[in-house]
Amino acid sequence: MADIYSQQQRVVTLLLILLLAAVVRLPFMLDPGLTGDEVNYIMIARCGLSDILFGKALDPSNPPLYMALLHGIMTPAGERVWVWKLGSVLCNMGFIVLLMTLSRRWVDNKTAVLAGLLAAIHPWQVYLGTEVRGYALAALLAMLVIAGADGYQRRHRLGWLGLWVLASVAGFLTHYSVVGVSMVTGLYLLWTVRHDRRQAARVCIAGAVAAALCGLWLPLLVSQPMNLGGSAENVWHLAGLFVVQTLGTTYLRPALPIFWLVAGGVLALLVFAAPLVSGFFALWKTNQRTALMTALLFIVAILLPLTRSLFIGSLSFSTRYTFVANMCILLCLAAGLARWQRPLRLAFLGGIVALSAVSLYQFKYVYVGRSDPAAIYERIGRCVTVDDAIVLPRIHLAMHAEYFAEGQLANLFIVREGRPGCWPVPSGANWVDICQAQNAPDRHFTATGCEQLRKHDRVWCWQFGKQEDLPEMLDQRYALDQRHVISPGGQFGAETVIYLTRYTRLP
Missing domain, CATH: 3.40.50 (Rossmann fold)
Known part of the structure; x- marks a missing residue:
């Protein structure tokens, strides 16, 4: 078991984790069940590329890049269930690779392996990785934004800054939450180069270029009735935050009294507080800048969905928009578990596996919006x-x-x-x-x-x-x-x- 944590085995370990992730996602890739919103994406992707990006098929509530990606996959491969879901699966695999790479750079090899394992079996990651919607692509682009900001601190600064700009613009054309990630990492870059006027000017120019490129699509998006909504979620999301995100039981939604939802959230907080807190301090000890950026990203990812309340007129907290928080949780959990004894670590991973089986079974067979x-x-x-x-x-x-x-x-x-x-x-x-x-x-x-x-x-x-x-x-x-x-x-x-x-x- 210890060999998989070694630097020499990192490629083999990565391939094994990706294989595990593919096996876990395979039943859902072949499942013909689709939500109404997934069918909506498929229908828009059937249009011509120019219509998707600039024409009448442009959906103001869903920026066009994911539909364009789906169109590019469907055109040569045809229309099958696994083809529709292939883009999200590939993006989710890229998310796992980037998560392991950044975890290894920020902490150590053991944390990287554990982060990859958690991402491979975490229920929310499995769902993101098989849903015919843009969240898996948005999560990957958010990771690329973070990777660009991190790489800028090292060498080849212009190249990494270019990656940050491109990922920020692509994220804007995929999901508006990535814009929040780009803003946080941009401020982080400015803070780290605040004593170097030349570097600060580069960051400001890059931010202006990204904003200008994003602005090209704004007239198209606002030319139609703007709909940032979807169905409003209830207050229970807030009460059960750690159940929803950390445990991943987003679709285990029985009509329970608020007391049990609060109790479940408190219990999950107590259970997961130890690895989360210890993981954050391990990150802080290794790299204070990275720990600070992770904390800021987590806060922004949690608060940003609440802005939907301004548009739909009711309190809304949808976990679909907190994929960045999910990355932060996986990283901190992995950093904490790396410092636990092996029996406790295996027991924790076993619990996640059991939870994944129950949660994904409930989602597949009980969730009312998913049907063939x-x-x-x-x-x-x-x-x-x-x-x-x-x-x-x-x-x-x-x-x-x-x-x-x-x-x-x-x-x-x-x-x-x-x-x-x-x-x-x-x-x-x-x-x-x-x-x-x-x-x-x-x-x-x-x-x-x-x-x-x-x-x-x-x-x-x-x-x-x-x-x-x-x-x-x-x-x-x-x-x-x-x-x-x-x-x-x-x-x-x-x-x-x-x-x-x-x-x-x-x-």
Whole structure:
């Protein structure tokens, strides 16, 4: 066991850890289950590259670089589940390599190996590494920003500074949280070269260049309705912070009283306080500058998601946006574990493995938002006839248009949620806007949409919970007469059961 920590075996150890990470992620690469947002990314990636970067497919809530990467992978490799997820897996592997490299440079070989092991089996890393969204790429770019800032302190300063600029701009085009990482590392660079005017001027010029390059995309992003939201998360994220991030149980969300969430957070804090604190002080003893930057990055990564509250009007703390904090936690945990006795260290790693199995099982089989589009549309096809109208809440649910008969596509209605122009339209479908803008105080079908729907005697609707809003939108001329469960509510309860309901015209 001790040999894997040696300097001579670092390449072999790295390859073994990457192999372990690939094996852990393989079942999820082949899993056809997709969330609605993942399907959204895939649909946008189907557009031309110019449309993704500059045209009508540009999504203001998701900067375009990841969709461009996905487009570049899908074009030669085709459309398969593993192809869709390949980009995230490769980015996550790069994250592990950079994490081990920086850990070895900042601390020692043992810390690097333990950090790589934790990243290979950590539930949140497994999820990031197999989700068809931009978070794995953003995490990799955040690590490149940090690596550029770290390398600038050594030799080949202009080259490392160039890496910092490029990674900062690429991060801006992937996820806005990377901008916070770039700002922290930029201030860190200025502080470290504060006594050298020439170097300080270089850092300032590099920051100005990065800001100017990012500014080229701002007019495109703000030219459409800005949506920095997504569904608002609840206060329990704050109470269970260490359960969510350190333990990685983001998708173990039973409807528990707040007391148990707070108790779980306190318990996890007590359990993980020892390796976290000891790891931070080990980092401080090795390199005070690195420890300071890690602490600042952790604070920024935790606080930055709260800024979403300014845009969506409610307290929001989504762990999807704290991937940088996850890096800091992995580094500090590894540095702390490296100083523990082997039995305690193995017991801790075994606990992480058990937790990963439970957490990822819950995510795969219980999380209500993840489903197999093929199975869903096969079931819809058994229920809906050619003459019936179909109402789907978001356009990405129509990704697999081949599951609809030719006549059904002409009767397909989509709630577009106020994003005109940025959704690609599958061939053969007849789309009608039937909803006002997203987040509008009074959301309802437009007059044109209702007029189109009233041409059909039977209207099918995809609904969450037991909401009965469709008859009201159709002026009470229809009544519900069938309801089919498409997806169970899981840990979210009855309010999020997905139904396929049929409304029939009253005589």
